[in-house]
Amino acid sequence: xxxxxxxxxxxxxxxxARGDASHRELAFEAVAGALKDAGIRLxxxxxxxxxxxxxxxxxxxxxxxxxxDYLEFYPKANFRVEGACASGSMAIRVGWMTIAxxxxxxxxxxxxEKMTEVSTPQATEIMGKxxxxxxxxxxxxxxxxxxxxxxxxHMATFGTTEEQLAMVAVKNHFYGSQxxxxxxxxxxxxxxxxxxxxxxxxxxxxxxxxITDGAAAVIxxxxxxxxxxxxxxxxxxxxGTATDTMRISDRESIHTLKATVVAGKEAYxxxxxxxxxxDVATVHDCFTIAEICAYExxxxxxxxxxxxxxxxxxxxxGGKIPVNVDGGLKSKGHPIGATGVSMAVExxxxxxxxxxxxxxxxxxxxxxxxxxxxGQVVGVTIYRKD
Amino acid sequence: xxxxxxxxxxxxxxxxARGDASHRELAFEAVAGALKDAGIRLxxxxxxxxxxxxxxxxxxxxxxxxxxDYLEFYPKANFRVEGACASGSMAIRVGWMTIAxxxxxxxxxxxxEKMTEVSTPQATEIMGKxxxxxxxxxxxxxxxxxxxxxxxxHMATFGTTEEQLAMVAVKNHFYGSQxxxxxxxxxxxxxxxxxxxxxxxxxxxxxxxxITDGAAAVIxxxxxxxxxxxxxxxxxxxxGTATDTMRISDRESIHTLKATVVAGKEAYxxxxxxxxxxDVATVHDCFTIAEICAYExxxxxxxxxxxxxxxxxxxxxGGKIPVNVDGGLKSKGHPIGATGVSMAVExxxxxxxxxxxxxxxxxxxxxxxxxxxxGQVVGVTIYRKD
Numbered sequence: 001x002x003x004x005x006x007x008x009x010x011x012x013x014x015x016x017a018r019g020d021a022s023h024r025e026l027a028f029e030a031v032a033g034a035l036k037d038a039g040i041r042l043x044x045x046x047x048x049x050x051x052x053x054x055x056x057x058x059x060x061x062x063x064x065x066x067x068x069d070y071l072e073f074y075p076k077a078n079f080r081v082e083g084a085c086a087s088g089s090m091a092i093r094v095g096w097m098t099i100a101x102x103x104x105x106x107x108x109x110x111x112x113e114k115m116t117e118v119s120t121p122q123a124t125e126i127m128g129k130x131x132x133x134x135x136x137x138x139x140x141x142x143x144x145x146x147x148x149x150x151x152x153x154h155m156a157t158f159g160t161t162e163e164q165l166a167m168v169a170v171k172n173h174f175y176g177s178q179x180x181x182x183x184x185x186x187x188x189x190x191x192x193x194x195x196x197x198x199x200x201x202x203x204x205x206x207x208x209x210x211i212t213d214g215a216a217a218v219i220x221x222x223x224x225x226x227x228x229x230x231x232x233x234x235x236x237x238x239x240g241t242a243t244d245t246m247r248i249s250d251r252e253s254i255h256t257l258k259a260t261v262v263a264g265k266e267a268y269x270x271x272x273x274x275x276x277x278x279d280v281a282t283v284h285d286c287f288t289i290a291e292i293c294a295y296e297x298x299x300x301x302x303x304x305x306x307x308x309x310x311x312x313x314x315x316x317x318g319g320k321i322p323v324n325v326d327g328g329l330k331s332k333g334h335p336i337g338a339t340g341v342s343m344a345v346e347x348x349x350x351x352x353x354x355x356x357x358x359x360x361x362x363x364x365x366x367x368x369x370x371x372x373x374x375g376q377v378v379g380v381t382i383y384r385k386d
Numbered sequence: 387x388x389x390x391x392x393x394x395x396x397x398x399x400x401x402x403a404r405g406d407a408s409h410r411e412l413a414f415e416a417v418a419g420a421l422k423d424a425g426i427r428l429x430x431x432x433x434x435x436x437x438x439x440x441x442x443x444x445x446x447x448x449x450x451x452x453x454x455d456y457l458e459f460y461p462k463a464n465f466r467v468e469g470a471c472a473s474g475s476m477a478i479r480v481g482w483m484t485i486a487x488x489x490x491x492x493x494x495x496x497x498x499e500k501m502t503e504v505s506t507p508q509a510t511e512i513m514g515k516x517x518x519x520x521x522x523x524x525x526x527x528x529x530x531x532x533x534x535x536x537x538x539x540h541m542a543t544f545g546t547t548e549e550q551l552a553m554v555a556v557k558n559h560f561y562g563s564q565x566x567x568x569x570x571x572x573x574x575x576x577x578x579x580x581x582x583x584x585x586x587x588x589x590x591x592x593x594x595x596x597i598t599d600g601a602a603a604v605i606x607x608x609x610x611x612x613x614x615x616x617x618x619x620x621x622x623x624x625x626g627t628a629t630d631t632m633r634i635s636d637r638e639s640i641h642t643l644k645a646t647v648v649a650g651k652e653a654y655x656x657x658x659x660x661x662x663x664x665d666v667a668t669v670h671d672c673f674t675i676a677e678i679c680a681y682e683x684x685x686x687x688x689x690x691x692x693x694x695x696x697x698x699x700x701x702x703x704g705g706k707i708p709v710n711v712d713g714g715l716k717s718k719g720h721p722i723g724a725t726g727v728s729m730a731v732e733x734x735x736x737x738x739x740x741x742x743x744x745x746x747x748x749x750x751x752x753x754x755x756x757x758x759x760x761g762q763v764v765g766v767t768i769y770r771k772d
Binding site for chain 1: 388389408439440441442444445446447448449450451452454455456459460461462463464465466467468469470472473476479480482483484486487488489512513514515516518519520523625627628629630631632633636644645648758759762763
């Protein structure tokens, strides 16, 4: 990538069942935090990109307008970018492009979703429409079912165990318990995870991420402006984006997310590094099996060894590569349009050394990995400390 | 704008009530046309951007994935860009940025919407959610009501008449009757328009655009590659994007779309020209009053004189500036996510001289104007012949 673009401000609001705040109020909370972090005012921002995943969660046809209205950002540019649960990373891609193309010097990227205004079964059904609207969803498929198939294929092919899946949940809850902005700040035991109720075999309650309200925001700046903010810049070094078939049944493999492999390679190529140089990562653990697949598909460990990788605690701090030490989608929560932006917030704070008890010591290079649907679109972004 | 980006392929499918084609099949039709127009294959395209406005029309949470799946575009990048009825222009903006930022050399921008799978009242209600989800839509506001208020304010302030509104419809049906891809290829008389049934005073049936199925696609290319295609490039010279408040009641003025004024000025500044240098324009005539406001807010005539501007036939071919000679949203149709892309297709074909009986003679510079909602987001784009 020829152009240098930095993140100069980053904040996440409190994730949770936020009956106290509307969709737009959640957005305001995150944006106010990011502006404060950057040491600027909203009037210093040139352009804005909004990530919201689902019209049906916001009861709206143009949720981005609600956001720029409530922030009073008008008349400057804002629109929505969507790639299902990878919307946030797509919005950061567009934010990067806005600056790298010369249209703006300072860009706000906001991700927000309010999911708890509908019931949990309704939310599951709305998200199910992220599958194929003709050949999957109408026949009853929802996301626990998709990822249950991924898990079964992984178990059958590589001998991955239900215990190993549960170990991902235990790790992410362990770190989530240390993140004051996480939805579910509690540790769980392996036994609790394994005994939790079955959602879609082999995935149990604790294998599933949370239905969450939340927002996150980052401020991007051009190389020329990156020194003008309160904190040192964190550079965007690589942006990989890839797609796959709509239907999981059309894929070459069910246990490998090809879009992760392709997007990862593109991001590594941009950054001129390999997976061994990543110090900290946030990956898309919408279900525990998805984190195990991500270890492999991003090259953190060989294909098929993701189960033993978590069993050996290689993704804890002190292991080969700490993953989701913010709690992940599993414990921090998964407000779908906010998730990708929130991942970037965590990596920025890790690279600045601001993460307290869950800080990865000496982290200089970080990666975010964000999946839309069952892998129809994936964004991988690599960040480097100044 | 420092970077030069061209449109090198453009096509629109047949607009109408397309019971013969699914959402994804409409998209395929447009993309196949654009590729043929450019003289390339889909494998020559590096990256893709999809404009779909409403989840509820596609019964889907990630409509863009349906598109790249059906086209077999994976594993290359694709995601969705949305700005209500201005989604298509926002997608072209993102396509432009993809090239200008150096991420790709050849980009496909697709816009598609299938609106007739729900009833007309349901479609009106879905679109109504493009207003404010808390303070407008729940109280019964839908778009004919918003634009009726704009019309009443315009009539009260400037003396604009119902006849002048109807003249916009007569013009657009006149040109739409000559466009084989238009939804409604029939001429109407002033009397027919004035006697059509009242939708929201003073807007009658023929003051309202159509609920349409359709798709359009353009191929963008970098300056380095722009000469490699079947036809001469049409250059994107200016891109203006602006926003306004969510609620029409919060605006400085009801009869002026401030976002049009701001986006227009930005586009003119980029292109280094003024409104007098535009040879042909497509403007967002979702209702006849919207076209009259656009004449004024884009500087084609002074504020308040839009009514007499159409009465004097200044926006017919041979007048000061021909507008919507493809039939406009009014007669060509308004498949909301496709509309902005379809406007670009028309301008490209006008600048190439391919428009037959409705060709604007000698057109060298064209403009598209695309409004989201009641003016919450507007995109203005200026194009120039090679």
